[in-house]
Amino acid sequence: MQCDYFDAGICRSCTLMGTDYDSQLAGKLAQARELLAAWPDAVWLPPMASRPASFRNKAKMVVGGTIANPTLGILDANRHGVDLTSCGIVSDGLRIAFGPIAAFITRAGLEPYDIPARRGELKHVQLTEAPDGQLMVRFVLRSRDSLGRISDHLPGLLADLPQIAVASVNLLPEHKAVLEGDEEVPLTAIDSLAMRLGDVVLHLRPGSFFQTNTAIAAGLYAQAREWTDELAPAAVWDLYCGVGGFALHVAAPGRRVHGVEVSAAAIGSARQSAAEAGLDVTFAIGDATAMRASDVPGLVIVNPPRRGLGDELCATLDASGVPAIIYSSCNAVTLARDIAAMPAYAPRRIRLFDMFPQTDHYEVMVLLTRR
Numbered sequence: 001m002q003c004d005y006f007d008a009g010i011c012r013s014c015t016l017m018g019t020d021y022d023s024q025l026a027g028k029l030a031q032a033r034e035l036l037a038a039w040p041d042a043v044w045l046p047p048m049a050s051r052p053a054s055f056r057n058k059a060k061m062v063v064g065g066t067i068a069n070p071t072l073g074i075l076d077a078n079r080h081g082v083d084l085t086s087c088g089i090v091s092d093g094l095r096i097a098f099g100p101i102a103a104f105i106t107r108a109g110l111e112p113y114d115i116p117a118r119r120g121e122l123k124h125v126q127l128t129e130a131p132d133g134q135l136m137v138r139f140v141l142r143s144r145d146s147l148g149r150i151s152d153h154l155p156g157l158l159a160d161l162p163q164i165a166v167a168s169v170n171l172l173p174e175h176k177a178v179l180e181g182d183e184e185v186p187l188t189a190i191d192s193l194a195m196r197l198g199d200v201v202l203h204l205r206p207g208s209f210f211q212t213n214t215a216i217a218a219g220l221y222a223q224a225r226e227w228t229d230e231l232a233p234a235a236v237w238d239l240y241c242g243v244g245g246f247a248l249h250v251a252a253p254g255r256r257v258h259g260v261e262v263s264a265a266a267i268g269s270a271r272q273s274a275a276e277a278g279l280d281v282t283f284a285i286g287d288a289t290a291m292r293a294s295d296v297p298g299l300v301i302v303n304p305p306r307r308g309l310g311d312e313l314c315a316t317l318d319a320s321g322v323p324a325i326i327y328s329s330c331n332a333v334t335l336a337r338d339i340a341a342m343p344a345y346a347p348r349r350i351r352l353f354d355m356f357p358q359t360d361h362y363e364v365m366v367l368l369t370r371r
Contacts, residue, residue: 001053001358003088010082011074014089014358021052025354028362032352035332038340042347042366048219050354056090057129057214060179061098063105063112063122070105070112072098072125079115089358093129093163100160101125101137108153110139110146118175121146126170126179128193128204131214136166136193138206140180142173147185154187166193168206180207192269197221202243203273208266209242216355220365221249223351224301224326227367231324233298239288239313244270246301246328247281256297257281260288289313301326308334314341325368330355332364339368346371 005011006018016024029047036042064081065071073084085098105112105122113120124140139150147169158164167188172181184206192203195210197218204210211217228236228250238247241259243266251257251274259281261267267285274281288304289312300322302309308331309317317325318341325345329335339347345368353363 001088005084005087011084011087013074015360017358021049021357024052024357025049028354028360029352031360032332032350032362032364035336036339036347036350036364036366038336039347043349045349045351047352047354048216050213050216050357052357053088054091055213055215055357056094058210058212059087059090059094059127061125061127063110063125064114065112067106067109067111070102070110070122072102075115081112091129093133093135094127097127097135097137097161097163100157101127103160104153104157107156108146108149110141110149113142115175123172124179128210130165130193130195130204132194132196133163134165134193135161135163136168136204136206137161137164138168138170138180138184140170140172142171144171144185150187164188165190166206170206192272197245197249200245200248201273201276202245202248203269203276204243205265205269208263208269211245211355213355216353216363217245220328220353220363221245223353223365224328225249227326227349228299228301231299233324235295235297236299236301237291237297238301238303239291240303240305241270241283241301242266242303244273244281244283246303246326247283248273248277248279250299250301251279251281255280258297259283260286260291262287291316296321298322299324299326301328303328304334306331306334309338309341311341314338318342318344321370323370327366327368329364329366330361332362335364335366339366342368344370 061072071081071083110122111120126138128136169185171183235256238259247259349367355363
């Protein structure tokens, strides 16, 4: 795809912008194959391609400029706002929402935060779009000082953007390079965004992680379900379960599924989804790396952050006796390291999912079985 921001040197976040999409996908597959070349017997399934444009369901926009003319986008080298509201990788629904949100910032008198001067109130606006077009909007503020004005003008924003289902304020008083703080103030009666993926509805609360590419996320979950049904385990553990995407997709009559995640918001979302669907899936707030193999399931699903599983969890899994592992990774380097640290397992099938077109990032899912 072509991007005016990239061509002008304004934004270079999409490092592969301008490269033919088929070439992007081929390059990612070649890199993944090279990183996992130590296991030549594994069967590589065809990669799952993405739409090259308008694929992102989430936008985390830095707010800059002034009250009268706010910018939504990124910061330049001088830490001033650069507007990216025509970004071509975000969904059409998100791009449509940027204009009314900028107008709302002006009407509500929300002063954009000036990092060099350490002055202002509104730091970020975060938006997420569900498959049905509904939106979650979060305003990241330094304090509660603007809550009254936001509440006063919120009906106007909801009239302009009736697709907003969830709105909240996140409080981030500190001057530091993070996207959000610990305290969330709800602005709407509904507190979770329903993400329908096929026959499963995942509830997403503010602060919960969800894959940025809805179509590819659905592909990941479908692949995990296929492999799980083939293995037919009586019990499944989903570590780093997030809002329960894998756990809820592999649930089946007679199968015990348990998810573990450190985020309380994500576990709340997962429990809500399971209850509404009537699924026999349990979730617990906890550290996935502290897993103990006292009650060995038939399958463990892991979807860790980019840093991977780490030595402790790899050693625990390797000694556990679990018959199979499904490992979904957003970093093939740490994936290869972790597989090497679990010599009791061998990769049987591997598939690449292009979660992040226009960049060199991608997701890889591996089915490992005990030797």
